[in-house]
Amino acid sequence: MPRLLGVEIPAKKKVAISLRYIYGIGPQRADQVVQEAGIDPNQRADALTEEQLNKILHIITEHKWVVEGDLRRELTGNLKRLQAINCYRGVRHRRSLPVRGQRTSTNARTRKGPRRTVGVSKPTAPAK
Known part of the structure; x- marks a missing residue:
């Protein structure tokens, strides 16, 4: 299970759906993060690399979203x-x-x- 911002996101779900498990990130923000990170929307969360996880984390902190x-x-x-x-x-x-x-x-x-x-x-x- 990938871990982002102290939250275990579900590995078997698509990335945009998994990101919604982070408190403060809903459907629109999750889609926006996936698009900005250049990740395939159909990719599962367990297939994310360390580089992609860091990119997602960077996007969330760059936008200064409170989560x-x-x-x-x-x-x-x-x-x-x-x-x-x-x-x-x-x-x-x-x-x-x-x-x-x-x-x-x-x-x-x-x-x-x-x-x-x-x-x-x-x-x-x-x-x-």
Whole structure:
């Protein structure tokens, strides 16, 4: 299995598909990297040479794309900032509610989790 940016990319898949396993590289960027590196799009990842792997790595760093740990850190930092300043979006994130204006009276189950039934309990009989 080839290793790029600390990620084991699948060896039996085509290069463009394998590159998508790197967090921050999607279909368009993967195709762009393959095209700029001059790699055959039908080539499998296990057939990549050290030179081609270095070329792919160079292209990613040349474009200054934020990937993997740096991107994850940036996203969590953004969420923490929103929560720290108590803005509306930060409060919605904190309460695990939909952030972008969706309705919550019905639906929103993905964000809110499974239903929790709130029932009325019977009063206990006084002891004699």
